[in-house]
Amino acid sequence: MFFGTSYSQQVPGKEQSESILISNGTIHIGNGDLLENAFVGFDKGKINYVSTEQPDMDYEINIDAANKHIYPGFIALNTSLGLGEIDAVRATIDEDEIGDFLPHVRSIIAYNAESKVVETLRMNGVLLSQIAPNGGIISGSSSVVQLDAWNWEDAVIRYDQGIHLNWPSPYSRSGYSYYRGPSVIKKSDKYESNVEEIKNFFDSSKAYLNDPNPNPVSLPYKAMSSVFSGNATVFLHANNEKQITDGVKFLQDQKIKNIVVVGGTNSLEAGDFLADNNIKIALEQPHNLPSMEDEDVKSRFRLASQLINKGVTVAVDATGQMTRMNTRNLPFFAGSFAAYGVEKEKAVETITLNAAKVLGIEDNYGSIEVGKSATLFISHGDALDMRTNNLSHAYIDGREVSLETNQTKLWQRYKKKVEEEKKQ
Numbered sequence: 001m002f003f004g005t006s007y008s009q010q011v012p013g014k015e016q017s018e019s020i021l022i023s024n025g026t027i028h029i030g031n032g033d034l035l036e037n038a039f040v041g042f043d044k045g046k047i048n049y050v051s052t053e054q055p056d057m058d059y060e061i062n063i064d065a066a067n068k069h070i071y072p073g074f075i076a077l078n079t080s081l082g083l084g085e086i087d088a089v090r091a092t093i094d095e096d097e098i099g100d101f102l103p104h105v106r107s108i109i110a111y112n113a114e115s116k117v118v119e120t121l122r123m124n125g126v127l128l129s130q131i132a133p134n135g136g137i138i139s140g141s142s143s144v145v146q147l148d149a150w151n152w153e154d155a156v157i158r159y160d161q162g163i164h165l166n167w168p169s170p171y172s173r174s175g176y177s178y179y180r181g182p183s184v185i186k187k188s189d190k191y192e193s194n195v196e197e198i199k200n201f202f203d204s205s206k207a208y209l210n211d212p213n214p215n216p217v218s219l220p221y222k223a224m225s226s227v228f229s230g231n232a233t234v235f236l237h238a239n240n241e242k243q244i245t246d247g248v249k250f251l252q253d254q255k256i257k258n259i260v261v262v263g264g265t266n267s268l269e270a271g272d273f274l275a276d277n278n279i280k281i282a283l284e285q286p287h288n289l290p291s292m293e294d295e296d297v298k299s300r301f302r303l304a305s306q307l308i309n310k311g312v313t314v315a316v317d318a319t320g321q322m323t324r325m326n327t328r329n330l331p332f333f334a335g336s337f338a339a340y341g342v343e344k345e346k347a348v349e350t351i352t353l354n355a356a357k358v359l360g361i362e363d364n365y366g367s368i369e370v371g372k373s374a375t376l377f378i379s380h381g382d383a384l385d386m387r388t389n390n391l392s393h394a395y396i397d398g399r400e401v402s403l404e405t406n407q408t409k410l411w412q413r414y415k416k417k418v419e420e421e422k423k424q
Helices: 002-006 116-122 191-210 219-223 225-229 241-253 268-276 299-309 323-339 344-350 353-359 406-423
Strands: 020-028 034-043 046-051 061-064 069-072 074-079 126-131 138-146 156-166 171-173 185-187 233-240 259-266 280-284 314-317 376-379 391-396
Touching: 074 314, 074 323, 074 353, 116 126, 116 323, 116 406, 126 323, 126 391, 156 353, 191 219, 191 225, 191 241, 219 225, 233 241, 241 259, 241 268, 259 268, 259 299, 268 299, 280 299, 280 353, 299 314, 299 323, 299 344, 314 323, 314 344, 314 353, 323 344, 344 353
Parallel strands: 020 061, 020 069, 074 126, 156 233, 233 259, 259 280, 280 314
Antiparallel strands: 020 034, 034 046, 069 376, 126 138, 138 156, 171 185, 376 391
C-alpha cells in the first residue's frame, strides 16, 4: 500500500475556500501589458482584483511575490497529451483511428488525465491544453482540458471545439540519398484528386444535414453540423503558401466561419493573405530541424516576428519530435521566438491570450483580468527562460495544484544522498 501511494498520481487540488491576494509581483497580463509591483486577488476561482494599488478589501491569504513574476496559465495547442504514454509501446498510444474522414471521433474520450507526462507540464506553467487527434484527412474533434483532474470528465473545459483537417500537399518530394543526391520537389499528380475528395465529403455532409430524415444514419456527416453552424473551428493543418491559400479559400467557399491554420512552417509568403482574411495561426514551435537542405536554420526562429509584423495573430503549436514530452517546453518555444524579434510580452501573448482566442475560451482564460478564471502561476524569474522559470505556486480555477513530479522526487532523493555522503 505504501509503494502504491508513493508513486501514484497527485491528488487534484481542492476547490478554493479562502480568498488569496498575491502582492508586489510583476504581472504579465497576457495581452501584451505589464504591471510592476502589482496586486492580483481572487476568490471562488475568479479574479476579482488587478491593480498597482493596494486593495481596500481584506484577503484571507496573502502571498508576497516581491521580485517574482505572475503569469496567466500557459496554453498548449494541438497536443496528443494524454493520448499516449510511451512511444515505443504501441499499446499505450491512442492518438489516431483507421480511416480518412473521422470528424465523429472524439479525442477527449481517450484522454488520460493521470498521464505521468501531464505533471511535467504544470511545473513549467502549462496549465491548459488542447487535446487533438492525428491521422487521416479529417482526424477527428479536439477538446480543451485543464491539467489537474481525476479523469477526462473533470478535466474538460470545452468539448469538441474543433475538427482537424489535414490539407494535402500540392508537391511531392523524393528523399535524400547518397546516389540520388538532394531531395527533388515536383508538383503532385494526386493533389487535385485529393482536394476533390475533401470537397465531395463536405458536399455530402451538407446534403445529409439538409435531409430532415436521413437514412441510414451517418455519424461522420452528422458530426459536421457544428462546423457548418459555426459552433466548432476548423483547424487547417497546412505548411506552405499554396496549401494555406487553397485550404482557406475552400473553407470560405463552404461558408465556414471559424478557421485556424496549424503548422505553417513555410507560411511567410501567405502572411499578408492571413492578415487580410483575419485568419489566426498556431505556428509550429521553432525547435525543429529545417525541412529543406538549403533552408536557413534560423528561419523558423524568425518566422513568428515576421508574421506578427504583417498583422497575423500568432499562437504556438507544440508539435515536434517527442511532442507529448516536449510540450513542457512550450514557454521556451515562445522564448526562442522572443530571442528572434518578438517583443517579450507579445511572446507571452502567443501562449496565453492568443492561444485562448484560437480555442474560443478567451472570455475566461488567457489573461489576468477581473472576472476571468484564476488560472495563473508565480515564477521566481522569467518564465520564458529555462534558466529562471522556477514556479513557487500554480492555480487552476483558483485551486492550488501540485508542482511535484517524478523528476522532482528523484532530485530530492539523490540530493539527500549527496548531503549524507558529504557528512561522512
